[in-house]
Every structure is written in structure tokens, then in C-alpha cells.
Amino acid sequence: MGEREQDVIAKLEAAGVQPSAQRIAVGAYVLYTDAHPSADEVLAEVERAGRTAKLSRATVYNTLNLLVEKGLLRQLTLAEGRVVFDPVIERHHHFIDEATGRIHDVAWDAVRMPAPPPPPGFEVREYQVVMRGTRKKTR
């Protein structure tokens, strides 16, 4: 067993997750990649690497969601695919109410921020701050 796998097992156990063969295989990829893969890409990549027991789609989804729950992984909802429309054309920021999913516009001037630097070799066309949170408890 490789060093990588040892490492994955340690992380899984530290998070209170039973290190099954499938979870190790998924973790050995997804916990070390910077490719920001989707669930299907994880499945494809693990199958390609091959040296593991059979792995079903459902197990990939189960495992990824479990790792997110346990704080080993973060879930990003930045990919195209489910889309929502905003008639406000001017640059502005967004706040997402995590309880309801409702999106609120936040005025551009509400945040004083220098233009952020893109990764080397890229140029920024547009940027915004995305906030997530909930309604404040009234006491």
C-alpha cells in the first residue's frame, strides 16, 4: 500500500469514517487533486487509476457527501448547469441565504476592494464577492 493510501486512511479515521476500500480509492484522488472534479469525474478518474475494487456511482456520491459532512472536502456550486437570472446588469455582489437559497443583490460600493489578481497567465473579465449566511437570530 502506498504512502498516499496510508495518509488517506489516517484522515478518514481522524474524521470518524470507516476506511473502506472504495472510500480510500476516492479519497486518494479527491483529497489531493486541484482539478475541482465533479462526482462523475471522480468516478472516471478512480476507475482509470484502476488498482481498486469495483466502485459504483452511488458510492461515489455517498462518499463525497460524507467527506463534505466530515469537513475533509468543500463543495463548490460554481459550475454551469443550474442557473438563475438577474436583471441587474451593473456590477454588484451577491448574498445567498443558506436556509432558503434566496439570492440578494449587494451594491458594488458596499465593498471597498482592490481588483483581485488572477492566476498567472489569466486575465479577469469580471469579479464579485459571493457571501453565504443566514437570517440573524432576533433575541
Next chain:
Amino acid sequence: MGEREQDVIAKLEAAGVQPSAQRIAVGAYVLYTDAHPSADEVLAEVERAGRTAKLSRATVYNTLNLLVEKGLLRQLTLAEGRVVFDPVIERHHHFIDEATGRIHDVAWDAVRMPAPPPPPGFEVREYQVVMRGTRKKTR
């Protein structure tokens, strides 16, 4: 015909879009709402408002995409539903290559920014800058 409809027609024509009955109906809702609706919510809302010719799902999608193309509407990909995973747990920002869809991590310290203010009555749990752009032309 209401003032709202007149307005929509003007916007459509200014953008070089033929103002069909369906497009006017869609525009009369989506160009004036702050609810950030999905395509299906647009369909539901327009049907509820009712005072218009029949409207099919496909036409809603066509119309919304057309309005986005013409710059009358912005498309946000912030809603849950298509998801991608990142093993970097620490707070950081993201850059999305619009040509490829690839997502790059951007170090938190790369952007010097005060914590942004949420809409009144809300509190922020987490926030980040989301940049979109493309690879720089090499000349």
C-alpha cells in the same frame, strides 16, 4: 397594454429582438424582478400572471438565453445543483476560466478586502471573491 409592456417592447427592440407576445410576457416578469428566478420559476410566474398567449418550457429557455446574449439579463450560476469538490479547506478565492470551465484556487491573502456587509438582518458565514476570465493572449 400596460406601461410595463411598453417598456419591455422598447428594451427588446433596442436590443434587436423581435417583441413576440411570449417574449414580452417573459420580459415583463424577469426584467423587473429581484427574486433571481430559475427558468422554471419564470415559466410558473408568467403562467400565473396569465394574461398572455400559451408559453412552452422551450420558449422560456430560448427567450432567457436570448436575453442573456443580448445583455438584458445576467445569468448566475450560484444555485445548488451542479457541484464540484475542493480538498482545500482553508478559506480562499476562486478563478473560473470561462473558456474551459476550469476552476483555480486563489490564495486568501492575494486579496486585501474588509469583510463585506450582508443585507440588513442577515449575517455572513463565509464569503469569497469569484473571478471569471480567460487565458491571457500571448502576443
Next chain:
DNA sequence: GTTCGTGCAAACGGTTTGCAACAAT
């Protein structure tokens, strides 16, 4: 032997596509 994890297939929901019917000019 009870609990937990997995695989399979079906269901589900949002989006896209192909095509025929239908305006509009």
C-alpha cells in the same frame, strides 16, 4: 446477528435538442 457500506437500477429535475407547425415580413 446487527450494523454499516456497496452496487444496481429506477426515478427525478433541470436543461437541451429535433422537428413540425406557425407567424411575420
Next chain:
DNA sequence: ATTGTTGCAAACCGTTTGCACGAAC
């Protein structure tokens, strides 16, 4: 007549669910 627009149904793709099999303690 040509071009553009719409409706319908099917296809598609990512995700979730239900259930039965199998492994682990």
C-alpha cells in the same frame, strides 16, 4: 417564399433514492 418563433416530446445529464447483497465488528 423566406425567415424567424413557438410548442411538443424525447433525449440528456447530474443527482437521489430504494432495496437487496455483502462485509465488518
